[in-house]
Amino acid sequence: MKAVKIILLALIVIFIVIQFIPSGMPENKPDDEKSIIHSDLVTENLLPVLRTSCFDCHSNNTVFPWYAKLAPSSWLLADHIDEGKSNLNFSEWENYSRREKIGLLEDIQEEVKSGAMPLKSYLLIHRDAKLSEEEVAIISKWAEEATGRLLE
């Protein structure tokens, strides 16, 4: 019985201590003119879809859940967001070259059509982020048309 108490106490102490380790969570920044929301490539029905299903990891405007402040879940989250943004950051859309945009638009289509994105682990908690067939179609059609315009 005593052993159980000691282990429990140790776990609590560890939990408290790790809270002081910085998670390296990416910080939110207000969107400026570089954001895709100001791009003339974007259609009106697209933005709400991107906002609920993509922006948490692919923009500078993450809606942080409560566990984003608690280690160790905060470490995992920071990692995911970091990686997501390094692959595609809608807030910095205009920093991409035309070639990169076309490459990203192609990747976007592939990711949403195959269901690889949004990530399963993200959907577990963010049920509303799951893309319906209709939303997949909205994204794919937009990506295709945007590519066409970039090639003009």
Add this chain to the structure above:
Amino acid sequence: MKKTAWLISAIMVAGIFLMQGSGVFKSENQTAISADEMIYPASVKKVIDQKCYGCHSVKGESQDAKDALMWDDLPGLEKAKLVATLDNIIGVLEDGTMPPEDVIEKYPDAKLLDEERKVLHKWAEAKADSLLK
């Protein structure tokens, strides 16, 4: 005397034209090439053959590798898809993720040398740029 000089110059000029036509003065990238090589100049093709083709062609065993990239399919791709594929190739070259570590561990010769990386990178960028003109 003057006449002979003229004649010799004329023959030399004609000779130069003839030699150009026959390919004596042609450098590697000027030689007539088939449609496939049009996309892959010899220097690029050499690197692809040695470092990429084992997995990214019909010879490849990994379906993942084949799904990700098939070098032989590039010439047939539509413009948008080709630009996107070139962009992916450039990204991979810049990140240095190919050939994968486990392949290099097994076959150390598979490692992409800096020189080779540059050859592919330069080619892919120029190709993408020309498509976006």
